[in-house]
Amino acid sequence: MFRITRLTDYGVLLMAQLAKDTGEVHNATDLANRVGVPVPTVSKILQMLLHEHLLESVRGAGGGYRLMREAADISVGDIIAALEGPIALTECTLETGNCEQESHCATRDNWHLINQAVRHALGGISLEDMIQPGFNPVMHVEKSTRSTLIHTEKLTHHD
Numbered sequence: 001m002f003r004i005t006r007l008t009d010y011g012v013l014l015m016a017q018l019a020k021d022t023g024e025v026h027n028a029t030d031l032a033n034r035v036g037v038p039v040p041t042v043s044k045i046l047q048m049l050l051h052e053h054l055l056e057s058v059r060g061a062g063g064g065y066r067l068m069r070e071a072a073d074i075s076v077g078d079i080i081a082a083l084e085g086p087i088a089l090t091e092c093t094l095e096t097g098n099c100e101q102e103s104h105c106a107t108r109d110n111w112h113l114i115n116q117a118v119r120h121a122l123g124g125i126s127l128e129d130m131i132q133p134g135f136n137p138v139m140h141v142e143k144s145t146r147s148t149l150i151h152t153e154k155l156t157h158h159d
Contacts, residue, residue: 008083011045019071019127027064052082077122
């Protein structure tokens with residue numbers, strides 16, 4: 001099963017909380033209480049996101065963290081990459097030389113295209129999208145002999 005780690009899941013949750021409170025500064029304890037994640041885990045995630053320039057730190061009384069950019073300019077792919085490293089479904093999509101089968105692999109090029117499609121899809125969903133009630137991403141992949149294309153439509157469900 002391909003899945004993100006719990007740390008990354010919490011990271012998206014924390015970033016979504018910060019996106020809901022645009023411009024507000026929150027410390028680790030406040031965020032931990034709001035999202036129900038232990039303070040040490042929140043502190044670790046915040047430091048990682050700060051290091052990757054997704055958050056900025058505000059010093060002094062009332063200091064804490066806030067988004068470095070607008071929520072619309074931060075993608076889910078950005079958050080995953082900040083917490084997990086480069087998005088790769090297989091070892092060979094990271095760099096050459098990681099697999100013994102590489103020289104005679106019939107699927108390597110296609111895995112690169114699939115990986116590119118996944119990165120594109122995750123890059124097309126913003127933090128702002130993630131906090132919208134009823135957000136419904138629709139992905140469409142077109143198969144081609146020359147390339148794989150992905151179209152992402154953002155649909156919002158209105159009752």
